[in-house]
Amino acid sequence: MAHIGSLPHFSGHQFLRQRLVLSILSGKAVRIDKIRADDKDPGLRDYEVSLLRLLEKATNGTVIEISVTGTAILIKPGIILGGPVSHDCPLSRSIGYFLEPLVMISPFAKKPFELTLRGITSDENDLSADLIRTVTLPHLQLFGISDGLELRIKKRGSPPQGGGEVQFLCPVVKQAKTLNFVDPGKIKRIRGIAHAVRVTPQFSNRMIEASRSVLNRYIPDVYLYSDVYKGEESGKSPGYGLTLTAESTTSALYCSEAISKPGVPPEDIAMTATHALLAEIRRGGCIDRNHQCLVLLMMILGSEDVGRCRMGEPTARTIQFLRDIKDFFGISFKIVPVASEDDSSTQLLFSCYGSGYVNINRGLA
């Protein structure tokens, strides 16, 4: 039994998800207080409570205590169970909010996850179902998590009404492989998915046209795909968006996305996504900004060997994640600038000694 004084303790509502993930993976209880204590509407939001409920369903023996005011929580994690889990996500956040932490813990479950989530499939705050399918899951493959890894978008759902449904299948692994990814390579292909639901399907084509007008100047291998969902499958609200991924010769992936906003023509949405992709490519490194946390997490969970990865500058979220990793696992990264003749390069080499994390849950099955 851990003493209260020794367990990781945090304040504030920010970075809640990554702390829950680290708590569950490390098996350490965590206390988080002062959750919006000074807010007019203090305490946990509905989506945060919903996430806690989802984690409770996905694990066995997890004890979650929420204070009366909702401004403090104590979590004693159980084992990651897996198996079929189904969850209705509140419409205040998209499915990505719930799926991202689950992607981080599901490879270390007792049984393979068959997770069904219903709600909004893409919004501008969290990674959309498309991005998770085309970019996040390939990042897991870097660590040897690949057989049977799949995300199916059964129905799309745009905000505000949602109505989407995705199914996430994840195999269990004994241990994550050590990563050694230092050569970003050069961009060889660009892929994209344009979707438009409950609006004219012509919007997809308009987005594709606009995006192509910029991307075709670089490489010929640009294939933008119009993903059509009809009737029941297209959810309850109108919406459209463009998701772009660029792949390098060494399989580094960069991604960007733009989602429809009221009163903005599809061409502008496409341009936002396109320019964001180019900005991401220019930032360089082997991992794009949205996936730094996932990759760093898998690196510390690797076998007892030195893992290395080249990345651009860490984001604010990544910086806090690195600090939280140190609190939970006691591992800090060595971060040095990449040696290069180019002085303006801000790329960094992250290296760490893996914790040798072994999926103990799997042994019980």
Add this chain to the structure above:
Amino acid sequence: ASEFFQLHSHKQKKDWMALIYSSKLSPHQIVTSGVDASSAISKLDDGDDFFSIREANHVPGDSLDMSKELLEDLSNWADTALLDSIRSLFITGEKSGSTGDNPA
């Protein structure tokens, strides 16, 4: 305060390890170093960890726990020169001496 200036004296090469693991700056301050440096200095002015003043870290746009990074200003990407500047990062681009740091 001296610690802060040491860390930021040469802006290009930040000492990320020191900033992340041994400074008390909030993540947002590290990323936007220089912009709100004056407020950051006051937090670092003593070596006494016992009484540390915690500011409510109200960071605009960052208060929602969201995973997509906020898009920066992309308007300059309409410029052809900028579009051409990243050509060397594609397989079709010519290696232009200094920028191609990975002869693969």
